[in-house]
Amino acid sequence: MKYRTDFVTNSSSASYIVEIDCIPVEGDTQTIQFLVHPEEASGIELHIPSDEEGFYYGDNEKKRISQIKDIEELMGILYERLYVDEFYYSDEDDEFFEDDEFFEDDVALKQEDLDEYFNSCKEVLMKEHPTLDNLKSVAVKNIKYGNGDSASWIPFEDNPVLEDYYQRYHAADASGKETVFIELRNYIESEPVMVWKDNEREMDGPRKIMWNDDEEALEGFLNKFFHKREPNRMYWMAYPTTRYELDMRTGMVVESEILTLF
Numbered sequence: 059m060k061y062r063t064d065f066v067t068n069s070s071s072a073s074y075i076v077e078i079d080c081i082p083v084e085g086d087t088q089t090i091q092f093l094v095h096p097e098e099a100s101g102i103e104l105h106i107p108s109d110e111e112g113f114y115y116g117d118n119e120k121k122r123i124s125q126i127k128d129i130e131e132l133m134g135i136l137y138e139r140l141y142v143d144e145f146y147y148s149d150e151d152d153e154f155f156e157d158d159e160f161f162e163d164d165v166a167l168k169q170e171d172l173d174e175y176f177n178s179c180k181e182v183l184m185k186e187h188p189t190l191d192n193l194k195s196v197a198v199k200n201i202k203y204g205n206g207d208s209a210s211w212i213p214f215e216d217n218p219v220l221e222d223y224y225q226r227y228h229a230a231d232a233s234g235k236e237t238v239f240i241e242l243r244n245y246i247e248s249e250p251v252m253v254w255k256d257n258e259r260e261m262d263g264p265r266k267i268m269w270n271d272d273e274e275a276l277e278g279f280l281n282k283f284f285h286k287r288e289p290n291r292m293y294w295m296a297y298p299t300t301r302y303e304l305d306m307r308t309g310m311v312v313e314s315e316i317l318t319l320f
Contacts, residue, residue, distance in 0.1 A: 072208035075201040112309035123309035216253035270318040
């Protein structure tokens with residue numbers, strides 16, 4: 059794992075998440091999640107390198123997916139590419155930040171903690187996938203979980219379909235409400251493209267959205283939208299994400315910029 063320790067401080071309120079999803083041909087997806095909070099580090103990311111022939115790795119020569127013998131080796135290769143930006147500031151900055159509890163003298167994130175967590179996850183994966191035959195693909199998501207000045211959101215005014223679902227739901231009888239609820243759930247699961255905004259001028263046009271939790275959490279999200287939404291809350295929080303999906307059969311990598319919802 060690579061650490062960067064010369065990064066200057068900033069006032070971002072974003073947390074950063076890296077997720078590694080092991081997607082089987084049959085069965086449930088297994089997920090490893092690495093999260094850093096602003097008081098621990100300024101960011102964390104994992105990029106999957108690829109060229110016209112697909113995924114590659116190796117210090118002295120390009121090795122391909124076909125040369126990886128098992129999931130332990132694959133996860134080790136990916137973990138080695140996990141990259142953490144740590145906070146650092148010089149003694150001259152102490153006076154400026156002395157009243158700001160947001161910054162710490164010592165970085166709270168420790169590599170041994172990540173190592174221990176990763177190794178425990180890897181053991182589970184090795185039991186689930188004794189060979190690579192049932193592993194369809196591996197998806198890596200680099201998620202910016204921003205709030206405040208770092209927030210991103212999906213405004214209803216630019217995505218009128220969402221307010222339309224809300225109004226139809228509350229105008230319907232019990233049977234109609236269930237129908238609208240299912241329609242919106244299916245709409246989200248179809249990964250539609252939506253307009254989004256942010257506070258840091260990173261918005262780059264409409265993006266596909268992707269629900270990033272299980273079915274039960276989605277039901278809760280929709281119940282909150284239909285029943286507990288404040289009248290002036292005309293948006294959904296959204297989280298800009300770079301996603302890589304590595305096809306284990308072909309070795310090809312698809313990179314996409316999406317928005318995740320929780």
